[in-house]
Amino acid sequence: xxxxxxxxxxxxxGMTNKKSLKCEQHLGHNAMYWYKQSAKKPLELMFVYxxxxxxxxxxVPSRFSPECPNSSHLFLHLHTLQPExxxxxxxxxxxxxxxxxxxxxxxxxxxxxx
Amino acid sequence: xxxxxxxxTEISVVEKEDVTLDCVYETRDTTxxxxxxxxxxxxxxxxxxxxxxxxxxxEISGRYSWNFQKSTSSFNFTITASQVVDSAVYFCALSEDGxxxxxxxxFGEGTQLTVNP
Numbered sequence: 001x002x003x004x005x006x007x008x009x010x011x012x013x014g015m016t017n018k019k020s021l022k023c024e025q026h027l028g029h030n031a032m033y034w035y036k037q038s039a040k041k042p043l044e045l046m047f048v049y050x051x052x053x054x055x056x057x058x059x060v061p062s063r064f065s066p067e068c069p070n071s072s073h074l075f076l077h078l079h080t081l082q083p084e085x086x087x088x089x090x091x092x093x094x095x096x097x098x099x100x101x102x103x104x105x106x107x108x109x110x111x112x113x114x
Numbered sequence: 115x116x117x118x119x120x121x122x123t124e125i126s127v128v129e130k131e132d133v134t135l136d137c138v139y140e141t142r143d144t145t146x147x148x149x150x151x152x153x154x155x156x157x158x159x160x161x162x163x164x165x166x167x168x169x170x171x172x173e174i175s176g177r178y179s180w181n182f183q184k185s186t187s188s189f190n191f192t193i194t195a196s197q198v199v200d201s202a203v204y205f206c207a208l209s210e211d212g213x214x215x216x217x218x219x220x221f222g223e224g225t226q227l228t229v230n231p
Binding site: 004040041042043045048056088090092100102103104105106107108110 | 147151157161166209218219224
């Protein structure tokens, strides 16, 4: 596997379900990101982890809970979501957080909340 | 606050036509970086180019070229002799000074480019 991978690619869940999105980067990067991409809206940065420490939380509702167990893996735990949370969730990584490195993106998880 | 505007929501061209995607940005920083990404139907954003605020030299890479003009706060992207495979959503993004706030990208809303055969 190369680059940034995300699983699952598609997820349908009810509002009472608990699910998790997984992201893995094979680039040796130190920073990882979660973005939300909704239709007709710019990408929204949700969370940033640098060296496994959360350094950014962009006013994201608590029903989204990130976890970064090591520098290669990033999870987004989902609980009691709303239909408006349906979107494409993109994971990205970069060499580190404090320079201008480009970010490398995974293919995303298409989430549908019923 | 920084902002990126891509006024063209959708563009449709016929193969082999040249097409320019516009990007206008706002920032108070004197040091910043501009990016272009391509998002094909598969979903992942593909990095195309990075340009820092001190380098206004235009860049050409194959059929792609970029025009950076600080005087108009624009960073436009031109595809020459477009091909069907160029069909995608293209995002312009701005990164502010990473020394204090990290590599945070602000994205424009994207331009959907459709190249018809």
